[in-house]
Amino acid sequence: MTKYGYKFYTFSVHKPRDNDARLSLGELRGESAQAQGMSPSRTDALIALFGLLNGMLGRRVDERTKHLTIQDVRPAGRSVRFKVDLGTSGVSSTFIDPAAANAKPIFKRAEKHIESNERRGLIVAGTKSTVGMIALESWSNSTGSSQLMPLLKRGFSAHTGLVIDFDAVVHEQALHAFLEEAQIGAITLRRAGLPPDLADQLEVRDKEAPLGRLEMKISRGRIPEFKQRLTDKFRNDDQARAQLLSVGGLDFDEVNVKMQVGDRSTTLSIAAERMPSFVYQIPGREAPSDEEFYSEVQQMVPEVARAFGAIVGAGWETGNWSSSSQKTVVDLPTQEGARGEESGET
Structure with missing residues (x-):
């Protein structure tokens, strides 16, 4: 849909x-x-x-x-x-x-x-x-x-x-204040293509592995800690964003953070090569x-x-x-x- x-x-x-x-x-x-x-x-x-x-x-x-x-x-x-x-x-x-x-x-x-x-x-x-x-x-x-x-x-x-x-x-300071007002919900990391070891476990053929899509969701128990460190990762620092997108030994392409700001819902998207952006x-x-x-x-x-x-x-x-x-x-x-x-x- x-x-x-x-x-x-x-x-x-x-x-x-x-x-x-x-x-x-x-x-x-x-x-x-x-x-x-x-x-x-x-x-x-x-x-x-x-x-x-x-x-x-x-x-x-x-x-x-x-x-x-x-x-x-x-x-x-x-x-x-x-x-x-x-x-x-x-x-x-x-x-x-x-x-x-x-x-x-x-x-x-x-x-x-x-x-x-x-x-x-x-x-x-x-x-x-x-x-x-x-x-x-x-x-x-x-x-x-x-x-x-x-x-x-x-x-x-x-x-x-x-x-x-x-x-x-x-x-940065205005963005920090904006995030303080937001209530963070689900956090989803996405990756296009399956890593070789996971493809092997799933018995996916080599030529089909790039067609796969991997998603990982972070539990709500770690969200407060994630929010506290979030603004530090917004700086124009390629290494910091790469670390944010590396979880459990896997490198992800993007992380999407669902937020509620007032009566509006929005998704914050962060990719390794781009500055963060909001989708309302x-x-x-x-x-x-x-x-x-x-x-x-x-x-x-x-x-x-x-x-x-x-x-x-x-x-x-x-x-x-x-x-x-x-x-x-x-x-x-x-x-x-x-x-x-x-x-x-x-």
Whole structure:
């Protein structure tokens, strides 16, 4: 059964070779840059990201077996709503209807066929904030961030000459306070593929071992101790995260910690090569409507912003953009790095 929710990511902008000096997202070139005639899409990270999404609106971006199309993009205040269609190809398979009496194939998928799913998203970037947020819809913990974010990163750099980093390091003290309010429930470690000794015990053939999936759950008796040490493992320390993912002599790929914060449930995911991230569940068996999805995400923005060190002012989700800003289009450069051009602005 598909589980619906959303995941928050952080992002920040800096000059090349100056990673530590984060820029104000609405004033990338300083407060007077626009007054001096610079294009808003080169001085405001939110307008630049909107322009990139707008440039991909209604057209498919094909890169090998990955395919992406922006279906809708709507700016308001210091935020941008969007819908993205994510597709993959390169797989051949046969579909069978289990309810059919003869169980004959009903469709044969060729490698050229694209399997696609839509995700909704929300970008929030305070004018004076050096940390922005992107909320992406999650279907069973899959958000499509690995398809969307590299495109935004490449296009942003080509257009502005600046570097945008996603999944930036979170504000540690604020995150610690956030975790103190949470009630930790089940802890599950997952690993893709079976280790050789376990595969041998289960009499799994060598070629089938990588297809297995191993899960381990930590009992509630050790959870208080785990919570006390949890924030120490959040630091950008590869060795510490590796230790967290090594239990009982096995190296796991990820650990998921279920939490209850107020009346909302969330899952904290930690992987060896990435900073921790939260997945917030939306209850129900059916995908939420646009109204339900954005209402839920918008309610969480101020709370998550405090945890991530982002500045979100009152009325961040309201306010009309100028007609020229709404027409901003930033072309996505090819993977070879050709510069994007902007059109539609006056």
